Amino acid sequence: MEPVVKPRRRGTAKKILLVAAVCVLAATGGVFAVAPGFARGGLESEASSAVRSAPGVASPVVAPVKVDVTPANAAKQVNPAMPVSLKVGNGRIESVTLTSTAGEVVHGTFAGDGSSWTATDPLKFNTEYSYTYVVTDGAGRDTSTTNSFSTVSSTHEADAAIYPLDGMKVGVGQPLQVIFSEPVVNRDAVEKAIKITSSAGQAGAFHWFSDTMVRYRPEAFWAANSTVTMDMQLFGVDLGNGQIANFNKKVTVNFGDKRVAIADAAAHTFTLSVNDQVVKTLPVSMGDQRFPSARGYAVLMEKNRYDHFRAASIGLKPGDPAYYGEVDVEYAIRLTLSGAYIHQALESAYPFIGNTNVSHGCIGFAPDGAAWVFDNMTTGDVVQIINTEGDYAAVDDGYGDWNIPWAEYNN
Structure with missing residues (x-):
């Protein structure tokens, strides 16, 4: 007898295929984009999927690498103290090359996870630099980029002269002095960049x-026989x-014994004390009525x-009763920039000494x-001039610092 064949219902094959597809998905745990008409029910869309698919190929969705570079590409007048750095997100730095146009290599260090790089060598003024960096994204793809920048030009570079010099031994009246090659507007920034320490624990003030x-x-x-260190970390400080x-620059200054002399214009004497003990009194002749010696403290220069x-x-000028032309003198020690000295008197003045x-x-x-x-006093020692009709010398005519009241100096 012939077998009975039951008629097939329409759509049965499509349902079987759909069920099979769902079974495969459940078995593999994957989500694939499907043709239009099949992305229905519990299936996720491509936009929400962890993978995307091209025809027959699946590739991961990779977030773009975020790069933060300092200084920016093509930056001008970059402060040489600015740290050159590279930071990345969603990726890793593979290599960095930073060089000047002269070929000088600037070295740097990487973070352990490769997320950043920072230059460790200082930059130079008035120099052009280029840097090439390679970064890798989450899919292992490399991207190479080359940038450039230039540092502060020579016209905006400031130097300074410092006194006393490193290692000098001076008297206890010697102020520390810095003269900048350019005007300073940001004085607070300069003072904060200079750290001064005294072996005697003395604090001071800038003026x-x-x-x-x-x-x-x-x-x-300054305390006798003490040492003062001036540590100036001024590289890159904006003066304004x-x-x-x-x-x-780091400077160490050594101070000797406390030597202070008193020059008395009325008594015509010069008395030197060492560590507050009088050691010598000598006869002198000082400024006459027309040219009285300046009063107050002077520091030997x-x-x-x-x-x-x-x-x-x-x-x-010639014709003036006080005109003396040009003369050679011995044992000259400068007290002011304007021309006050300690020195051996001219022979014509010998009868008036004392x-x-x-x-x-x-x-x-x-x-x-x-x-x-001359043999027993040195630069930085102090002379106090008293009983003279002269006024104080200008405070910047030599080291007139000690003629400024402390409340005014420390202001």
């Missing part, structure tokens, strides 16, 4: 004498008006065994007295 010159001293003289400091004085340097003031403002000694002072 600006001009927009280029700053000094530092304690309230009283686009001027950038170009140096770091420099010593010259021989020097040459010119009357014209203090405004004297009894009459006949100088042009200097402190004159007999030969043996001048030689003794």
Whole structure:
């Protein structure tokens, strides 16, 4: 007998295929994009899927690498102290090459996970740099990029002269001095970048004498036989008006015994004390009525065994009764920039030493007295001039710091 064949219902094959597809998905745990008409029910769309599919191929969805570079590409007038850095998100840094146009390599270090790179070598002023970096995304694809920038030009580079010099031994009256090559607007930034420490624990204060010159001293003289260190981390400090400091420097200054002399214009004497003990009193002749010696404290600036004085340097001309032309002097120690000295008096003044003031403002000694002072006092030592009709010298005419009241100096 012939077998009975039941008629097939329409749509049965399509349902079987759909069920089979769902079974495969359930077995593999994957989600694939399907043709239109099949993305129905519990199937996820391509936009929400962890993978995308091309015809016959599946590839991961990869977030783009985020790159943060400092300085920016094509940046100009970059401060050489600015850290050159590269940071990435959603990826990894494979390599970085940073060089100047002269071929000098700037080295750097990577973070352990490859997410950042930072230059460790300092940059230079007035220099162009280029840097190439390679980053890898989550799919392992590399991208190479080359950028460039240039640093602050020489016209905006500021230097400074520092005194005392490193390792010098000076007297206890010597202020620390920095003279900048360019005007300073950001004074607070400069002061914060200079750390001063004293072996005696003395604190001090900065005082600006001009927009280029700053000094530092304690309230009283530096402690005898102490050491002071001035650590200046000024490289890259913005002085204002686009001027950038170009140096770091550490200076150690050694102070000797406390040597303070008192020059008495009325008594015509010069008395030196060492560590507050009087050691010598010598006769002198000081400034006359027309040229009285300046009162107050003066700090010895420099010593010259021989020097040459010119009357014209203090405004004297031929025909003036005080005109002395040009003369050679011995044992000269400068007290002010304007021309006040300790020195051996001219022979014509010898009869007046110890009894009459006949100088042009200097402190004159007999030969043996001048030689003794020259041998026993040094730069940074102090002379206090008293009982004179002269006014104070300008505070920046030499080191007039000690003639400024502390409340005013420390302001």
